[in-house]
Amino acid sequence: MKKISILFFIAISPFLSAQKMKDSSKKPNIIFIFSDDHATNAISAYSKRFAAIAPTPNIDLLANEGAILTNAFSTNAICGPSRASVITGKYSHVNKYYKNYQGGYFDGSQWTFPKALQAGGYETALVGKWHLASTPQGFDYYKYHIDHGEQGLYWDPTYNENGKKVKEKGYATNITTDFALNWLQERDTTKAFCLLLQYKAPHREWTPDEKYVNLYENETFPLPENFYDAYVGREKTAGDTHMTMDFFNRRDMKLTPPDSLSKKELNKWFDYGNNPGEIVVPNPDLKGNALKEWKFQRYIKDYLATIKSVDDNIGRVLKYIKDNNLDENTIIVYASDQGFFLGEHGWFDKRFMYEESMRMPFIIRYPKMIQPKTVVDDVISNIDIAPTLLELGGIAVPKEVQGKSFMANLQGKTSKKWRQSMYYHYYEYPFWHHVQPHYGIRTERYKLIHFYYNIDVWELYDLKNDPSEMTNLIHSKKHTSVIKKLKKELANLKSGYGNNMTFDELRAISDKNFGGHESH
Numbered sequence: 001m002k003k004i005s006i007l008f009f010i011a012i013s014p015f016l017s018a019q020k021m022k023d024s025s026k027k028p029n030i031i032f033i034f035s036d037d038h039a040t041n042a043i044s045a046y047s048k049r050f051a052a053i054a055p056t057p058n059i060d061l062l063a064n065e066g067a068i069l070t071n072a073f074s075t076n077a078i079c080g081p082s083r084a085s086v087i088t089g090k091y092s093h094v095n096k097y098y099k100n101y102q103g104g105y106f107d108g109s110q111w112t113f114p115k116a117l118q119a120g121g122y123e124t125a126l127v128g129k130w131h132l133a134s135t136p137q138g139f140d141y142y143k144y145h146i147d148h149g150e151q152g153l154y155w156d157p158t159y160n161e162n163g164k165k166v167k168e169k170g171y172a173t174n175i176t177t178d179f180a181l182n183w184l185q186e187r188d189t190t191k192a193f194c195l196l197l198q199y200k201a202p203h204r205e206w207t208p209d210e211k212y213v214n215l216y217e218n219e220t221f222p223l224p225e226n227f228y229d230a231y232v233g234r235e236k237t238a239g240d241t242h243m244t245m246d247f248f249n250r251r252d253m254k255l256t257p258p259d260s261l262s263k264k265e266l267n268k269w270f271d272y273g274n275n276p277g278e279i280v281v282p283n284p285d286l287k288g289n290a291l292k293e294w295k296f297q298r299y300i301k302d303y304l305a306t307i308k309s310v311d312d313n314i315g316r317v318l319k320y321i322k323d324n325n326l327d328e329n330t331i332i333v334y335a336s337d338q339g340f341f342l343g344e345h346g347w348f349d350k351r352f353m354y355e356e357s358m359r360m361p362f363i364i365r366y367p368k369m370i371q372p373k374t375v376v377d378d379v380i381s382n383i384d385i386a387p388t389l390l391e392l393g394g395i396a397v398p399k400e401v402q403g404k405s406f407m408a409n410l411q412g413k414t415s416k417k418w419r420q421s422m423y424y425h426y427y428e429y430p431f432w433h434h435v436q437p438h439y440g441i442r443t444e445r446y447k448l449i450h451f452y453y454n455i456d457v458w459e460l461y462d463l464k465n466d467p468s469e470m471t472n473l474i475h476s477k478k479h480t481s482v483i484k485k486l487k488k489e490l491a492n493l494k495s496g497y498g499n500n501m502t503f504d505e506l507r508a509i510s511d512k513n514f515g516g517h518e519s520h
């Protein structure tokens with residue numbers, strides 16, 4: 001019996017090894033799952049803050065079976081610009097996509113990683129939120145949100161499917177996943193694939209799926225300790241925004257409109273934006289802090305309920321991958337375009353170079369190369385994603401790409417030369433949310449920021465002693481030499497990446513309709 005099986009093995013072993021060789025030389029598939037505005041504080045693999053009540057089991061599973069990056073940062077923490085940096089591996093001043101509103105338009109003729117994968121033999125697809133204004137290039141298939149300047153709708157969204165306008169029925173997170181799974185099912189199986197599955201959720205106005213509308217009804221979520229930030233020492237920056245609870249509109253608060261409003265009146269009633277200075281009160285008895293806290297609870301419950309759907313749908317993707325024996329050879333990433341304030345400093349939204357906003361979740365599973373439960377603390381930025389995915393896919397990275405592959409970091413082999421600090425630059429002003437344009441440097445311990453548009457204000461934070469960034473140390477005598485050193489390093493980084501614009505040139509970018517493109 002033993003003899004027979006040995007003989008049998010000897011007889012088939014050439015075929016086995018040929019088959020094995022074919023498999024190992026086969027390029028890995030890539031599923032890049034990218035959501036919109038998902039803060040690491042709202043992922044249980046990252047943070048305990050909401051973990052007991054609102055865990056994210058499927059995202060956590062990816063982290064347990066792969067690597068979690070604790071210091072991944074967006075270089076310009078806003079949607080379109082971060083997305084443009086992800087696909088080009090370049091800063092906003094190089095790919096020229098600086099801001100969403102008034103002038104944001106991506107020049108699609110430039111190099112991107114999906115184009116490089118496609119040219120390298122991959123079959124490529126984009127499903128969900130694109131938000132770069134120009135037609136996606138480098139995809140064999142695309143189907144992206146077009147309502148509200150490509151922000152997309154939670155319910156019954158319209159998509160652009162390979163050039164055709166298609167109105168769909170259903171909840172965006174669920175149906176976007178359906179479209180992605182359909183594409184996976186119908187793809188050309190002789191090729192490796194790269195799928196960009198990009199959810200609108202959990203973006204404003206945080207509308208949960210019908211079945212999750214009351215999910216957290218009976219919960220009260222704790223306020224962050226700096227919810228009542230008085231912005232001392234930061235009056236002109238953090239203290240002068242449209243990001244506090246005062247800026248919630250009726251749609252955010254899910255208020256029911258009175259009957260009999262015309263469509264026009266209804267739009268006005270909802271006020272999709274927000275009239276500056278107009279504070280919407282859901283109930284005249286709610287005032288002061290009680291009103292703020294009511295809004296916070298409404299907001300956080302809806303935000304987390306939209307994430308429940310994202311996590312469920314990631315579970316569907318993982319099941320598909322497993323059921324189709326694709327899990328060994330498929331790289332799965334979960335990331336988001338930036339973070340989000342979940343009440344810290346009294347805020348929602350992002351934009352600032354402060355931690356909660358610039359930090360992106362980034363989790364990657366690839367059993368062949370990445371050990372389970374890997375934690376990477378190195379400073380990684382959104383421009384590093386393109387070169388990393390290409391290196392994992394065995395495709396050459398052009399020299400002009402500014403990011404660096406962190407493939408070695410994922411395997412515990414971080415090079416001694418890996419960056420110790422990063423450069424950040426935010427341009428959009430005054431819409432939305434009135435955040436002054438600024439740039440800065442983040443090292444492991446410190447953060448130095450220069451706000452410049454119509455103010456000239458510097459801030460310094462010691463992240464070790466003040467992780468919530470409440471104390472601006474820029475006038476601290478004890479920090480004079482740290483500030484001097486950081487200013488020099490920041491200037492070197494900024495010009496090293498090729499941003500040598502004057503303040504007049506920088507201000508022109510922030511100004512209205514820069515580049516001649518209308519808002520979208």
Ligand code: SGN
Pocket residue numbers: 036037078079080100151203204205272273349432433
């Ligand atoms: C919309 C939102 C803003 C948000 C921007 C940018 N207002 O304009 O609150 O900052 O998107 O978001 S809303 O009332 O229309 O929801 S981003 O993710 O695209 O950068």
Ligand code: CA
Pocket residue numbers: 036037078079337338
């Ligand atoms: Ca976003």
